[in-house]
Amino acid sequence: MNKESGAILVLSGPSGAGKSSLINKIIKDIGPTYFSISTTTRAMREGEIDGVDYHFVSEEVFAQDIEAEMFLEYAVVHGNHYGTSLGPVKTALKEGKLVIFDIDVQGNDAVQNRLGDITTSVFITTPTLKELNKRLVNRSTDSDEVIANRLEMAKREVQRISEYDYLIVNDDLDEAAEILVSIAKAARMKIPTLQINEFIQMWEAQA
């Protein structure tokens, strides 16, 4: 019973809060995982790799995938489409993996509605908005306009922290990583309702 099926870990939070650094730091400590790669219609940035950072597709292909119900969730952010393909997620769950999503508040909402019983959600943020601004400016990857957009989106997202199971304030990376490891290990133990119902029937019946 224990550990026989996969589960989902949703990570949300502003770009610049350090989600990627945190994931890279803990990935070897939390057992078999599948990191869900989103599909997007936005332009590839310098240094990004198709199929690693995102699956980069045209608006036409994205529209076809919507039509074919291939997305677990999709949304428009800053004028571009972003979506999560269902197929690889199902496969990873069957293999007993912890599926990690780096998605926004809208995405979390969609995942909770579809797969809430096996999902643990974590909101990761900087200690303050000011600190977020500083980190975004310092990493020098975004234009002033993009940074302004990110800060506005962050303000809206932070308002919805209470929709998450856990909040991690990423002030000290080591401390934040230690917390996330515990949460990720526990997340793996979430058991689907269907499997619980089977267990209940089996528990009493077995002679």
Added chain:
Amino acid sequence: MNKESGAILVLSGPSGAGKSSLINKIIKDIGPTYFSISTTTRAMREGEIDGVDYHFVSEEVFAQDIEAEMFLEYAVVHGNHYGTSLGPVKTALKEGKLVIFDIDVQGNDAVQNRLGDITTSVFITTPTLKELNKRLVNRSTDSDEVIANRLEMAKREVQRISEYDYLIVNDDLDEAAEILVSIAKAARMKIPTLQINEFIQMWEAQA
């Protein structure tokens, strides 16, 4: 923000499922804890110590405590009163401790209603009813009548596993302990709604 306040871990499951053994095995690995000691009107059994296993009180004292609203929850089980005093729990939470409750399904329900935002709940059971029967007979502490009562209660409780965040099937004690350690460490990170609201206000305002 992280770790500044306590949280609650509820453990439920049939008597004989191994909750006490599990707690004893993990207690040194999960940081500062307060193990909530229930108050009961049932007779003390051989080997039990007042103030360690339970606070043993008369029906009169129990009724006075109900009147004074001193219980987080209380219930009647097998004809005896059992309750959880609120005072020591509040103190332990203020000290940042993980408060562990060994309570039944009714008790979990009451705790969820009062303190759900900082509570993680775990149902611990044997692999089967037959195995539970075997363990209860083997430990030779209960009469046939008491064992029959426990089995009937277990059948009713197992039906409500879906009210819990996690299910642990205690087949292998080491494996079950490893799972419980992860869940307990994550449980400590649950943040009260009130504190999240304060954080949201502070996050944007701080210059």
